[in-house]
Amino acid sequence: MATYYAAPQAGPAPGIAYAGFWIRFAAALIDGIIVGVPFVVIFFVVEGSALSSYATCVNIAAQSGSLATTCASTYIGSVGYWELIGLGVQLLYFVILWSKFGGTLGQRMLGLHVVDAATGQNIGIGRALGRFLGYLISTIALYIGLIWAAFDPRKQGWHDKIASTFVVRKV
Numbered sequence: 001m002a003t004y005y006a007a008p009q010a011g012p013a014p015g016i017a018y019a020g021f022w023i024r025f026a027a028a029l030i031d032g033i034i035v036g037v038p039f040v041v042i043f044f045v046v047e048g049s050a051l052s053s054y055a056t057c058v059n060i061a062a063q064s065g066s067l068a069t070t071c072a073s074t075y076i077g078s079v080g081y082w083e084l085i086g087l088g089v090q091l092l093y094f095v096i097l098w099s100k101f102g103g104t105l106g107q108r109m110l111g112l113h114v115v116d117a118a119t120g121q122n123i124g125i126g127r128a129l130g131r132f133l134g135y136l137i138s139t140i141a142l143y144i145g146l147i148w149a150a151f152d153p154r155k156q157g158w159h160d161k162i163a164s165t166f167v168v169r170k171v
Contacts, residue, residue: 012120012166019112019167021150024157028146030106035093043082091132099128107167117164127163134159 011017097104102113102122114131116123123131138145138158145158160166 011168011171012115012117015171016120016168017171018155019169020155021147023110023112023169024107024149024155024167027104027106027110027112030109031093031104034105035090039086039089047082094132094135095125095128098131099123099125103167111169112167113169115166115168117160117166123163123165127165131159131163131165134162137162 094104098114099122101108102115107114114123115121116127134145134157138148141158147157149155149157149160154166156166
């Protein structure tokens with residue numbers, strides 16, 4: 001009786017395989033928790049009083065029969081600033097960890113490494129910035145650019161293609 005083994009997934013070098021979609025998805029979830037939870041806690045600590053003020057403003061407007069546009073515009077402006085701060089935090093998190101440590105905390109926990117497609121070495125800050133921009137483009141386009149990695153033979157998402165990177169793991 002013959003024994004059959006699954007052929008190892010081809011990679012950029014012997015003993016290295018391209019990281020598949022699901023393990024990258026798990027790493028992204030871990031990173032989302034690492035970045036998102038503290039950010040949300042800080043948001044509610046800082047904006048907690050604004051949230052209650054907004055609710056009070058809306059209640060007063062509702063009781064008087066007037067529109068609450070002033071309340072909403074003030075609060076929405078505050079949320080806009082937080083969106084920019086959140087984008088800045090993500091930019092720093094991803095760019096620094098990709099360029100200096102070869103992967104985010106989630107990727108490193110799962111044994112993944114972001115490498116230059118041509119050399120197999122760590123990427124620099126410029127390439128990490130390009131990868132982050134590609135990551136934003138990939139998510140804005142209904143996450144299709146990230147899902148692309150599930151079907152690409154080299155498991156590259158759009159952000160990987162834009163920055164000429166691979167995400168690899170040891171086999």
